Amino acid sequence: MNVLLWIVQGFLAIIFALGGWERVSRPIAELTGKYPWVRTSPPAMVRFIGVVELLGAIGLVVPAATGIVPVLTPAAATGLAILMASAAAMHLRRKEPAGLPVTAVLLVLAALVAWGRFGPYGW
Template sequence: MDVFLWVVQAILAAMFAMSGLGKLLWTRDKLAGKYPWTHTFSQTAVRSIGVTELLGTIGLIVPAATGIAPVLTPIAATGLAIMMGLAGALHIRRKEPSGLMATAVLLALCALVAWGRFGPYSW
């Protein structure tokens, strides 16, 4: 199960890193094609979400890989799960079922990592 959790962490890290970098580097207008919700947020808010995703990415991998404060890994997974829960609420409010499916999958995977790393497969 430990190897499985590492694979899930790596997949989540890749997904959140790509998403976070996109939100940091692209303008809100350019993101609107992929993320229609960006028109309802300021550029600063979108970039803040990107920074949060990148910090979560670092938290998913670095503490566990280095053995320095590995408790930060499940905390990062929990934070990303909360963020995905809030994103899901936004997609429900905006009536965007396509965005809701991806968000729900990411939430479930983050919750799995948090459960595994806090519980039976913690360090």
């Protein structure tokens, strides 16, 4: 199970790092074509979400890999799960069912990491 959790942590770190970097570095006008929710969201919120995703991606791997405050790994997973639950609620409110499957999978995977690292497979 420990190996599975590491694989999931790595996968989530890559996904959230790529998404976060995109939201932080690309112009808002470019993001509106790819993400409909960006049209009605303040640019500062879009950038903030990107920063949270980047920090979450780092938190999924670095503390556990270095052994320095490894409790930050399940904390990061919990934060990302909360972020995905919020994203799912937003997609439901905006009646955007196409955004739900990926959001739900990321939510479940982040919750799995949080459960595993806070619980039986923690440090």
